[in-house]
């Protein structure tokens with residue numbers, strides 16, 4: 001479509017899972033559009049999307065207790081859980097479409113079935129878990145969830161966690177077999193490999209330095225080619241800032257009114273990774289606990305079986321911490337550099353409000369390995385320090401903005417799509433629920449930035465993502481049908497032809 005040198009239709013900044021997802025959606029919806037990707041690192045999926053930088057949970061609210069809150073009348077609010085589950089279904093459907101169409105292959109390299117469990121201790125939390133199960137059971141999205149307080153059953157579900165447990169406090173857990181572990185790094189690389197075959201221009205070692213609007217309404221992106229040391233200027237009709245934690249400073253450079261009065265609060269993280277194959281073999285689940293009082297939601301402790309490079313591994317964490325960097329590969333000046341006259345008061349207000357959070361994060365950074373082991377032993381009483389290494393996880397930059405409910409400088413824990421009023425530029429800020437909901441978030445970008453095209457694209461969007469625009473919780477039949485078909489395509493269940501006396505063909509599920 002575009003003819004001028006260095007002029008293109010779409011520029012994607014950053015080669016993480018978000019840009020990869022947007023690129024893949026656009027290539028199906030508008031195959032003739034030219035797309036260029038600029039990534040400052042040497043390959044795709046190296047920051048938060050990398051498999052060792054996040055927990056790889058296919059977030060669908062099957063085990064994360066912070067998505068269901070207890071209301072003042074004692075009832076459980078499941079609306080957030082339903083929303084996140086529905087968003088994950090969109091990702092499953094799009095990934096299945098890509099696999100079915102042979103655009104990506106070998107889904108087992110990026111998604112694996114793994115039971116999701118929630119584990120609590122103490123009478124109050126046991127009551128909460130039971131009520132949570134009752135509330136979730138009313139929705140078709142959470143069918144198949146089991147509950148138990150029976151120590152023998154819990155031993156069967158999580159032998160490593162129950163071994164040599166001496167506490168007499170009541171314990172309870174829920175288990176659902178339809179959970180997933182997602183290798184978002186592998187998925188990101190697969191998506192960019194596919195995009196390369198569709199002539200998407202991948203520019204690694206290219207850091208974006210500035211973004212300015214030109215007099216003819218295009219966006220000019222100034223890029224540092226780190227191979228040649230040269231500065232290049234590229235123009236595009238549409239720019240997506242998918243730079244992860246570094247999206248905020250790039251958004252600020254655009255000068256659009258929507259970029260003002262927004263700040264970022266970086267939260268670092270680390271995981272403990274088991275190096276003992278015998279220990280790894282004795283756990284097969286993602287087990288989520290409850291966050292400690294005062295801890296931010298992203299530091300809910302969990303013990304996760306992971307599948308990375310066809311190998312099973314075991315992660316515990318994350319331990320949140322404070323670092324002024326916006327990316328793992330960022331600079332110590334990132335936070336201070338993001339303070340501008342237009343967000344100064346928002347940032348100061350957040351600083352005052354979030355003193356206790358900052359204190360908590362600094363305390364977490366200062367934890368010794370022995371202290372971390374104490375926290376791990378709440379999950380695995382028999383854990384030994386020599387069986388565990390520490391890996392630094394990705395950075396999450398939480399959005400700070402002024403809101404009606406929270407007032408000036410309110411810390412947000414979700415993701416925010418910020419777009420210019422004319423839809424020519426969009427940025428993704430925030431990090432939660434994250435990569436699992438990439439398809440939902442990128443559809444939001446398309447709706448906001450290409451409202452007219454989206455009308456024409458409806459048919460194709462529905463072909464790729466059949467539940468787009470529908471509420472699956474209101475359509476149990478459709479949910480069951482799509483959940484089963486995506487599970488089969490993604491290899492999460494095994495299709496087994498069984499014939500009964502009436503010669504009907506059935507499907508047996510394993511996970």
Ligand SMILES: Cc1cc2nc3c(=O)[nH]c(=O)nc-3n(C[C@H](O)[C@H](O)[C@H](O)COP(=O)(O)OP(=O)(O)OC[C@H]3O[C@@H](n4cnc5c(N)ncnc54)[C@H](O)[C@@H]3O)c2cc1C
Nearest residue numbers: 014016017018040047048049054055057208244434435436
């Ligand atoms: C500790 C932790 C645990 C998590 N656990 C989960 C989980 O269990 N499940 C889940 O769904 N999500 C999880 N997430 C969130 C998930 O990892 C992120 O939401 C997701 O990876 C973000 O993808 P992205 O493409 O926006 O950013 P990234 O993957 O960070 O990609 C951004 C890219 O932009 C590049 N870039 C930055 N600046 C520039 C520039 N100026 N020029 C060019 N390129 C640039 C970076 O190098 C990077 O490659 C977790 C995150 C963390 C940190």
